[in-house]
Amino acid sequence: MIEISFKNIKKIYPGEKIALDDLNLEIKKGEFLTVIGPSGCGKTTLLKMINGLVMPTQGELLIHGKNIKDIDIIALRRKIGYVIQQIGLFPHLNIEKNISYVLKIMGVEEDKRRKRAEELLSLVGLEKETLEMYPRELSGGQQQRIGVIRALAADPPIILMDEPFGAIDEITRKTLQDELLKLQERLKKTIVFITHDIEEAMKLGDRIALINKGKLEQIASSKEMFLILELLL
Numbered sequence: 519m520i521e522i523s524f525k526n527i528k529k530i531y532p533g534e535k536i537a538l539d540d541l542n543l544e545i546k547k548g549e550f551l552t553v554i555g556p557s558g559c560g561k562t563t564l565l566k567m568i569n570g571l572v573m574p575t576q577g578e579l580l581i582h583g584k585n586i587k588d589i590d591i592i593a594l595r596r597k598i599g600y601v602i603q604q605i606g607l608f609p610h611l612n613i614e615k616n617i618s619y620v621l622k623i624m625g626v627e628e629d630k631r632r633k634r635a636e637e638l639l640s641l642v643g644l645e646k647e648t649l650e651m652y653p654r655e656l657s658g659g660q661q662q663r664i665g666v667i668r669a670l671a672a673d674p675p676i677i678l679m680d681e682p683f684g685a686i687d688e689i690t691r692k693t694l695q696d697e698l699l700k701l702q703e704r705l706k707k708t709i710v711f712i713t714h715d716i717e718e719a720m721k722l723g724d725r726i727a728l729i730n731k732g733k734l735e736q737i738a739s740s741k742e743m744f745l746i747l748e749l750l751l
C-alpha cells in the first residue's frame with residue numbers, strides 16, 4: 519500500500535529558486551526510506567512537504583490517497599512524528615512534559631500521559647528517573663533519544679527524520695542507529711530519514727532515494743545501491 523505519493527512535484531521558492539523539479543516518488547506503508555543527496559538538492563523541502571510546512575508549487579502530493587491541499591494540516595501533523603538534528607526539546611520543560619507535550623494538546627489524561635512516557639523511555643533503555651530531569655542535564659545522545667520517542671508519543675503512522683543523528687559523535691550515532699532499527703522492527707512505521715552519510719543511508723533504509731538538483735536521480739534497495747556505487751566508484 520502506498521502511504522505517500524509525490525506526483526510531478528515542483529517547488530519554487532521566492533526568488534525563482536527551484537528546490538524540487540518534477541519529482542515523482544512513492545513511499546510504501548511501513549517502509550524505511552532514507553534520502554541522500556548533496557547539500558541544497560531539496561531533501562528538507564521534500565520532507566517538510568509531507569507535514570505541510572512547505573506546499574508544492576505544482577503537482578500533487580497525496581497522503582493516504584488524499585491531496586495535501588485538501589487535508590487539515592493541523593490534524594495531519596498530529597499523525598506525523600518529526601525529528602530534527604537540533605533536537606528541539608523545550609528547555610524549560612522536564613523530560614516527561616517534553617515527551618507527552620503532543621498528548622496533552624490532544625487532551626490525554628495525566629496518568630495516561632505518564633504511563634506512555636514511561637513505556638517510551640523503556641523502549642530506548644532509559645531509566646524512569648530521567649522523566650524528572652531537564653534537557654540540559656542529558657547528554658546529546660540521550661537528548662536525541664528523547665527526540666525520537668517524543669515523535670512516537672501519539673503513535674503516528676509516519677515519522678519524518680531530518681539528519682537526526684548528524685550532530686552526534688560516531689559511537690553514540692551507531693548505537694542510536696541500532697536502536698532505531700530495533701524500534702522499527704517492532705513498530706513498522708513509515709519512516710522518511712534524511713542523511714548526508716551514505717553508510718547510514720544503506721544501514722537504515724529498506725530503500726534509498728538519491729536526490730540531485732531537485733530531481734529523484736535513483737531509488738533502490740540498499741543491496742542494489744551498493745552495486746550501483748561499486749560501479750560508479
Ligand SMILES: Nc1ncnc2c1ncn2[C@@H]1O[C@H](COP(=O)(O)OP(=O)(O)OP(=O)(O)O)[C@@H](O)[C@H]1O
Binds near residue numbers: 533537
Ligand atoms: N524558505 C526558502 N526560501 C528560499 N529558498 C529556499 C528556502 N528553503 C530552501 N531554499 C533553497 O532551496 C534549495 C533546497 O533546499 P533544501 O533545504 O530543501 O536542501 P537540502 O538538500 O535539505 O540541503 P542541506 O542538505 O544543506 O540541508 C536550496 O537551494 C535552498 O537554498
